[in-house]
Amino acid sequence: MIEQALTAIDWTTEPRNLYEPIGYTLAAGGKRIRPTLVLMACDLWNGDKKEALPAALAVEIFHNFTLLHDDLMDNADMRRGKPTVHKKWDANTAILSGDAMTIKAYEMLERIPERHLKKCLHLFTKMALEICEGQQYDIDFESRSDVSAEEYLNMIRLKTAVLLGSALKIGATLADAPEHDAELLYNFGINIGMAFQLKDDLLDVYGDPETFGKKTGGDILCNKKTFMLIAAQKQATGAVKNELEKWLSAHDYIPKEKIAAVTAIYDKLSIKAICEKKMDEYYSLALKNLAEISVDNNKKTPLKELAEKLMKRNK
Amino acid sequence: MIEQALTAIDWTTEPRNLYEPIGYTLAAGGKRIRPTLVLMACDLWNGDKKEALPAALAVEIFHNFTLLHDDLMDNADMRRGKPTVHKKWDANTAILSGDAMTIKAYEMLERIPERHLKKCLHLFTKMALEICEGQQYDIDFESRSDVSAEEYLNMIRLKTAVLLGSALKIGATLADAPEHDAELLYNFGINIGMAFQLKDDLLDVYGDPETFGKKTGGDILCNKKTFMLIAAQKQATGAVKNELEKWLSAHDYIPKEKIAAVTAIYDKLSIKAICEKKMDEYYSLALKNLAEISVDNNKKTPLKELAEKLMKRNK
Numbered sequence A, B: 001m002i003e004q005a006l007t008a009i010d011w012t013t014e015p016r017n018l019y020e021p022i023g024y025t026l027a028a029g030g031k032r033i034r035p036t037l038v039l040m041a042c043d044l045w046n047g048d049k050k051e052a053l054p055a056a057l058a059v060e061i062f063h064n065f066t067l068l069h070d071d072l073m074d075n076a077d078m079r080r081g082k083p084t085v086h087k088k089w090d091a092n093t094a095i096l097s098g099d100a101m102t103i104k105a106y107e108m109l110e111r112i113p114e115r116h117l118k119k120c121l122h123l124f125t126k127m128a129l130e131i132c133e134g135q136q137y138d139i140d141f142e143s144r145s146d147v148s149a150e151e152y153l154n155m156i157r158l159k160t161a162v163l164l165g166s167a168l169k170i171g172a173t174l175a176d177a178p179e180h181d182a183e184l185l186y187n188f189g190i191n192i193g194m195a196f197q198l199k200d201d202l203l204d205v206y207g208d209p210e211t212f213g214k215k216t217g218g219d220i221l222c223n224k225k226t227f228m229l230i231a232a233q234k235q236a237t238g239a240v241k242n243e244l245e246k247w248l249s250a251h252d253y254i255p256k257e258k259i260a261a262v263t264a265i266y267d268k269l270s271i272k273a274i275c276e277k278k279m280d281e282y283y284s285l286a287l288k289n290l291a292e293i294s295v296d297n298n299k300k301t302p303l304k305e306l307a308e309k310l311m312k313r314n315k
Helices: A002-008 A016-027 A033-044 A050-076 A091-109 A114-142 A149-174 A179-206 A228-236 A240-248 A254-267 A271-292 A297-313 B002-008 B016-027 B033-044 B051-074 B091-109 B114-140 B148-176 B178-208 B229-235 B237-247 B255-268 B270-293 B298-312
Strands: none
Touching: A002 A033, A002 A050, A002 A179, A016 A050, A016 A091, A016 B002, A016 B114, A033 A050, A033 A149, A033 A297, A050 A091, A050 A149, A050 B091, A050 B114, A091 A114, A091 B051, A091 B091, A114 A149, A114 B016, A114 B091, A114 B114, A149 A179, A149 A228, A179 A228, A179 A254, A179 A271, A179 A297, A228 A240, A228 A254, A228 A271, A228 B229, A240 A254, A254 A271, A271 A297, B002 B033, B002 B051, B002 B148, B016 B091, B033 B148, B033 B178, B033 B255, B033 B298, B051 B091, B051 B114, B051 B148, B091 B114, B114 B148, B148 B178, B148 B229, B178 B229, B178 B255, B178 B270, B178 B298, B229 B237, B229 B270, B237 B255, B255 B270, B270 B298
């Protein structure tokens, strides 16, 4: 349903230089998890998925907008195996097409049934601002060396988890779910989102490059203050601490050597297990949220299976 | 009312690097014409200006967002006598704060009375997309030498006039104006906007630098395909045509000399009068639109006076 609706949007209209990069970005694929969550939430209360489709598309378009502008800000060359918009076109094209994408996402929201419009508009806008805040914290943390685990977890909540929670809550709202249940589903999304991002960080170090689809060690090379690095800095003492700090402040090094050395320190400090424990905590909280929602258990199976799939994934 | 409401918004919240540049941009002033149009339109039908204020603020925040991102794309150093956001902070700050500003504009729209929400959201989103389209055409035209007068006029309609027309129509909608009158007021705004931009182009060549507040000749230096340049290219023949083309393709020149030479060509071809005639056409159309609106004539006086002021301005 989502793929079909996305394909049906005409991005060949004038001015071409504005709309073509949007079509290019949306055609690059991705897992479409977020719009699927809107529809799954709607389905949980037997809502009309056709009525929820515009909101699902808005969520997917907005998500892809954030990737487009984030890639520009990070000066990333590739996304999903294709050149990023600012590489294929230029920076100004990436800025302006991204701006138009945000507005196109809001245009989708116009199609929401009027009785749900105000509520969904509020949920969407709150989410969109929080994602900007998360991105800002992510940027701020690059130039700080004292980021705490709490700060990191709050950053990924804003940057990643809020979109999953909001997608679900918007879907629930469109199906007239009771407010308390909609909130439980939002929290399910937040907790799955937290576990999802921690898994991402873990795969960036421990993923198999063949199945992961991208090079590992990127976070280590740029000293990204992930939960894993923060945990390592906290756990390390003596010579291990000195070695870790040496690598963090090193300017001239062979990338492969830095990745191997920092990974070895993580191994020594059982950082993988610490990260997996944190992930499992969030996963358990998510399952608890889901269990408390007052709908038939068998209706929850698809969401439970999706959550499991996201946790077990190796790419 | 507008200034007070804008000042009341707290931009010192965290993350500071996201919200501070927004406060900085909005505090730089400007004429606040666009939000004033929302309230004036509302007043034309004795609507509740307090109800229209959030939409007025949304329009002003969105307008300032477009200036912020446009300045980044043009790499402009100054805006309203202050360094632009990407100069005072950096490009990434300008990108992300601009993104948050768009969303903040939509956040304001949440406060629109629910019976008008869907309509106003539609008007706002249509306008926002058209402004992006106008900006894209403006960028596209930089690398083209065959821009027609019609194309230029369509570009400024999208980039400048639509915002004035939409501000008025949103205000009219919030005051429950009849659809036909709201449309006439929209057209009044479009025509005033066209005349306003042509006046801007004219002042860029013929403005008194002392009262204009910025250097004149900027459009001439960058070969901007304004209505005036396009008219000059059309009118010029023989030696005058050759001289104009020589200056347009010149790489090494003294800026003052190029400005003086192209202005002399404009003088020879009566381009000022041609531009003023076009301006007056739009101004007359605007006054005709206003006259046709079925409200008491004395209620229209403030809008008529504002239009006159915008036409007579010398800065």
